[in-house]
Amino acid sequence: MSGHTWRRALITGGAGFVGSHLCDRLLEAGCEVVCLDNLATGSTDNVAELQRHDAFRFVCGDATDPTVWEQLPGRFDLVLHFACPASPADYLRLPLETLEVGSNGTRFALERARTDGARFVLASTSEVYGDPLEHPQRETYWGNVNPIGPRSVYDESKRYAEALVTAHRQVHGTNTAVVRIFNTYGPRMRAGDGRAVPTFIAQALDGAPLTVAGDGGQTRSLCFVEDTVDGVLALAASAESGPINIGGAEEITMLELAHHIIEITGSTSRVRFVERPVDDPCRRRADTTLARERLGWEPVVGWAEGLKRTVSWFSRSVTA
Numbered sequence: 001m002s003g004h005t006w007r008r009a010l011i012t013g014g015a016g017f018v019g020s021h022l023c024d025r026l027l028e029a030g031c032e033v034v035c036l037d038n039l040a041t042g043s044t045d046n047v048a049e050l051q052r053h054d055a056f057r058f059v060c061g062d063a064t065d066p067t068v069w070e071q072l073p074g075r076f077d078l079v080l081h082f083a084c085p086a087s088p089a090d091y092l093r094l095p096l097e098t099l100e101v102g103s104n105g106t107r108f109a110l111e112r113a114r115t116d117g118a119r120f121v122l123a124s125t126s127e128v129y130g131d132p133l134e135h136p137q138r139e140t141y142w143g144n145v146n147p148i149g150p151r152s153v154y155d156e157s158k159r160y161a162e163a164l165v166t167a168h169r170q171v172h173g174t175n176t177a178v179v180r181i182f183n184t185y186g187p188r189m190r191a192g193d194g195r196a197v198p199t200f201i202a203q204a205l206d207g208a209p210l211t212v213a214g215d216g217g218q219t220r221s222l223c224f225v226e227d228t229v230d231g232v233l234a235l236a237a238s239a240e241s242g243p244i245n246i247g248g249a250e251e252i253t254m255l256e257l258a259h260h261i262i263e264i265t266g267s268t269s270r271v272r273f274v275e276r277p278v279d280d281p282c283r284r285r286a287d288t289t290l291a292r293e294r295l296g297w298e299p300v301v302g303w304a305e306g307l308k309r310t311v312s313w314f315s316r317s318v319t320a
Helices: 017-028 066-070 088-093 095-116 152-172 196-206 225-236 254-265 289-295 303-319
Strands: 008-012 032-037 056-060 078-081 119-125 176-181 210-213 219-221 244-246 251-253 271-274
Touching: 008 017, 008 095, 017 032, 017 078, 017 225, 066 095, 078 095, 078 225, 088 095, 088 152, 095 119, 095 152, 119 152, 119 225, 152 176, 176 225, 196 210, 196 254, 196 303, 210 254, 219 254, 225 244, 225 289, 244 289, 251 254, 254 271, 254 303
Parallel strands: 008 032, 008 078, 032 056, 078 119, 119 176, 176 244, 210 271
Antiparallel strands: 219 251
8 A cells, every 4th residue: 555554434335235345455554444334235244354353334325415424533645536336237237336335425425534634545447438538548538428328327437436526526525436336246246237347257157148238349458456546556656646547558359358267167068149339338447647647557367367356256256
């Protein structure tokens, strides 16, 4: 964590996939951690071990509820705002909640950070670039987003949240940063969350066909969750305001990904092509020059190794 030590951190969405890994890392570093999560997409299983830790507190509540913030005593010196449905299956099921947590949830988190004098980091997303016309995507790219398409509830929620964070910094001097997270994967993903990696792994372990959208030629740059957490905390420990991309360096097609997962699992599954979702991005890869130059960060776990670790975790979870 770049040698920085925080005394007390608040993580909204801390029982989620990435949020729970952040809880782990901060506790390991000696930080007291408060995890706020309404469990709409998170799970207490992700933080079950942590609840035995004296320095960890789980609060079941919604970041969009102002009364919840009144129930969080003490002062924080780090606020990580990660509360938000992050997979298409979730934000299409919870469209209004997704917009609400990007607007009011972000506002409440910012106000708490300003009051406490805390460093604030917003978890934004590569989805702010939409179906990009620039490749790879740099932070200066404004994006190609359909504001009324099926993915817009997530894309525009994050774009608005970025604007709100920027305004808060300019008006109030709040110590903020924005991280744009690209496709992250790893242990604790939900098998049914709709994203490619957990979906393909679950299908392969079941011996079911791997459902590849379209012709499978669309690309993503995958980033293992440990690397993503390193990047988020490197940004938090810096003086940078962002936005800064955090994502994998290796681009892979969805068809290649499916075949690699079949190979790693030793599955007899085959690929089955299905209809491609509306506004599904054709190509997605982070330009991480800024993260390398400003934060000294770059991913170290390649997708082949990361997929092996993720498959291993899913295999243990299925048999547990």
